[in-house]
Amino acid sequence: MTAETPGGLGVVTVEQLRRYPDDAHVRIVEDTVYLSRDGGFDVADLEAIEDDGWRHELIDGIIVMSPAPVHAHQRAVVELVFALRTSVPEQLEVLVAPFDVDLGFRRRVQPDVLIVPAVELGQEVPRPVLVIEILSPSNRRHDLVAKRRVYEQAGIASYWIVDPDQPSTTVLELRDDHYFEVGQAAGSAELAVEKPYDITIRPADLVK
Incomplete structure (x- = not known):
């Protein structure tokens, strides 16, 4: 070694x-x-x-x-899940890490928050339609570069990046096999998202 x-x-x-x-x-x-x-x-x-x-x-x-995430990271996870659950349609389900997502050969990841098509317990969970990563001091480059590339190549339709320190949220959507930024908000500004369903997020609400 x-x-x-x-x-x-x-x-x-x-x-x-x-x-x-x-x-x-x-x-x-x-x-x-x-x-x-x-x-x-x-x-x-x-x-x-x-x-x-x-x-x-x-x-x-x-x-x-x-390592285990910090306080701000976990507060953002909890607030995000609450916001997503309040309006999630019945055909979708909100999950959180640790939850393994296999994305092909030699790729297995654990998004902080993910939305998947809903299935009965015991059935195989389909690939996510949305993955969300919450930045920590130890993982910024990992989430902004490596995992963005992996999710893009795997065909994940939507990828959100949440920065609890700013606070801010960036929304990426897959178009022609590449991610494009379709929305970004910071502080108390509202961010309206249409995919995978209609929801409005205020980044500051995730960490206040």
Whole structure:
């Protein structure tokens, strides 16, 4: 195992390092851990990692691990779910992380909030029609770049990015296989969204 820690090793204990695969290269940037190796990892490797309270995702053969979210992040999750649930049509369902979403070969992610077609318990959950990521200091680039690309390539129709520190919300929709920004609001300004259903969001309400 090799380790590269430009952000410092403080977020990962020596005991955690021992649990990672022996042939892994560990890269730590701020509070996010990236595990890579020759040939890449697959879903079986992801599932073999012991539960340590971190979020584990697989993106293009790289295991991405991030620590438990901060207070502002979780407050935004709760307020978003409440806002979405008040008007969600019966054919759709609101879910939250941790919930695995398989997006093809060597890609398994856990969006903070997602809306999926409603099914009976026990049935396979279809791919989301909307995914929402809430930015944290440790995951900004991950959500703004890597996960945006993954969701876009997977054909997820809508992607929202919520920044609780601003606060702001950006809405992206898939058109001709690419995401385009169709709405953005900050503070107490209203953001009216039509897909996957009509809803109005005030970013400041998510963290007040």
